[in-house]
Amino acid sequence: MYKKLDAYLEEISHFLSGREEREEILAEIRSHILEKAAQEFGEVTEEALEKVIAAYGPARRVAEKYLEGSLIIAPAYRRFLFRYTALLFSIHFLFTVIAIISKRSFIMFPFIYMPRLGVAEAILYLPTAFLTDLGIVAIVLYFVTQSGKEIKLPWPRFAVDLEEMKAPATKTLLKRVGILVGMTVMLALTGVAVWLYTKFQTIFLVNFNLEEARPILMPEPGRRISLIIIAMFAAATLSLFLKLLTSSRWVNVVSNCVSLTLIGLILSQPFDNLFAIDVPERLLPNIKHGLTVLLLFIAIMTTIDLIKNLVYLGRKKLAK
Amino acid sequence: MNPEIANFETEMNRGFLQILVLALLEEEMYGFSMVRTIRELGYEVEENTLYPLLRRLEKNGWVKSKWDLREDRPRKFYVITASGRKLRHELLGIWRKQDEVLKRILKEKTHV
Numbered sequence: 544m545y546k547k548l549d550a551y552l553e554e555i556s557h558f559l560s561g562r563e564e565r566e567e568i569l570a571e572i573r574s575h576i577l578e579k580a581a582q583e584f585g586e587v588t589e590e591a592l593e594k595v596i597a598a599y600g601p602a603r604r605v606a607e608k609y610l611e612g613s614l615i616i617a618p619a620y621r622r623f624l625f626r627y628t629a630l631l632f633s634i635h636f637l638f639t640v641i642a643i644i645s646k647r648s649f650i651m652f653p654f655i656y657m658p659r660l661g662v663a664e665a666i667l668y669l670p671t672a673f674l675t676d677l678g679i680v681a682i683v684l685y686f687v688t689q690s691g692k693e694i695k696l697p698w699p700r701f702a703v704d705l706e707e708m709k710a711p712a713t714k715t716l717l718k719r720v721g722i723l724v725g726m727t728v729m730l731a732l733t734g735v736a737v738w739l740y741t742k743f744q745t746i747f748l749v750n751f752n753l754e755e756a757r758p759i760l761m762p763e764p765g766r767r768i769s770l771i772i773i774a775m776f777a778a779a780t781l782s783l784f785l786k787l788l789t790s791s792r793w794v795n796v797v798s799n800c801v802s803l804t805l806i807g808l809i810l811s812q813p814f815d816n817l818f819a820i821d822v823p824e825r826l827l828p829n830i831k832h833g834l835t836v837l838l839l840f841i842a843i844m845t846t847i848d849l850i851k852n853l854v855y856l857g858r859k860k861l862a863k
Numbered sequence: 864m865n866p867e868i869a870n871f872e873t874e875m876n877r878g879f880l881q882i883l884v885l886a887l888l889e890e891e892m893y894g895f896s897m898v899r900t901i902r903e904l905g906y907e908v909e910e911n912t913l914y915p916l917l918r919r920l921e922k923n924g925w926v927k928s929k930w931d932l933r934e935d936r937p938r939k940f941y942v943i944t945a946s947g948r949k950l951r952h953e954l955l956g957i958w959r960k961q962d963e964v965l966k967r968i969l970k971e972k973t974h975v
Contacts, residue, residue, distance in 0.1 A: 564918070571914055574894075574936055575895050581936075598910075600909075600911045605911045608912060609915045
């Protein structure tokens with residue numbers, strides 16, 4: 544029994560787990576190490592073995608040399624991991640939005656089950672959905688790789704634009720001025736909104752007569768929606784400020800996520816008994832649908848932008 | 864050694880080591896004796912690279928092996944096969960061609 548040698552072989556064995564020829568590999572390494580120790584140090588002692596093992600290399604590196612060539616996902620398919628995950632997740636995201644708005648669960652057997660979700664649950668649900676999508680795509684690509692066949696994976700044409708998407712160019716002076724102006728406007732809007740809210744507990748007013756201000760919305764929903772809008776203004780201001788300092792796409796990603804969350808929060812607000820002013824009954828469904836369509840349109844555009852940014856970041860990481 | 868050079872050497876060794884092993888295995892040898900012989904020839908080979916290479920060559924039928932259990936310590940002996948000889952012939956042809964190209968460049972372009 545040679546303690547150090549056994550421990551070393553045990554470690555290599557751990558990294559080789561699953562390989563049928565493992566025992567033979569270990570037997571050969573054992574034979575080599577014992578022979579070298581005997582030849583170079585005269586006898587096999589723990590000290591001699593320690594030196595020979597050190598020269599043979601770390602267990603993980605040794606094991607990896609036997610594993611070379613056995614890829615989990617072939618390099619040619621790696622880019623599809625991000626592409627397909629982004630595509631699958633965008634579909635998942637769309638279903639999530641539909642589940643929030645429709646306030647019911649639905650099933651598309653055997654592909655998808657969408658439970659009834661509120662906004663808070665959706666925020667917890669989406670990361671899980673993302674990991675599931677990533678896992679499904681990884682498993683498919685694993686089997687494609689293991690098949691060893693030349694499989695040309697499909698990808699819609701619009702992907703070319705994403706693929707060729709370049710990193711944001713260095714900001715020109717004009718662009719910086721544009722961002723600065725945008726930020727100033729958003730800051731002013733945020734300031735006015737905060738001021739109105741602190742004074743009237745709402746930012747939705749019929750008139751600007753400060754002595755007799757009349758709110759458009761009922762007090763409670765008015766407060767909630769005002770706070771969400773103020774948060775949107777503040778987030779946009781902060782995002783523009785950060786864009787002055789950095790070109791990182793993470794700023795866009797975070798900004799997109801915050802926007803989507805806030806849009807989701809607005810969409811989840813009850814519409815009944817919303818108005819404090821007289822609105823003709825027949826107009827109410829039109830207003831409701833109009834607002835929903837508008838918010839959904841903004842949500843879809845934001846989602847597309849989010850996916851573009853995520854795909855770009857994924858590709859950038861891959862390129863590195 | 865400069866790590867960049869070491870990386871290049873590892874890359875170059877990949878191909879060279881295959882020819883070297885196929886050339887050595889005309890007679891039966893075991894891993895440790897191959898390492899020692901190569902060292903005596905003035906070249907160094909990483910032991911932990913040699914064995915996986917031998918395994919790959921064996922998997923493809925270019926060498927075959929058998930365990931010798933007669934001594935105190937079991938040894939795995941390798942020897943080249945007929946298809947291994949054919950492969951060696953092809954690889955040596957490629958290597959000679961590469962060598963020839965390099966020699967011609969070195970002869971014509973004295974700055975290299």
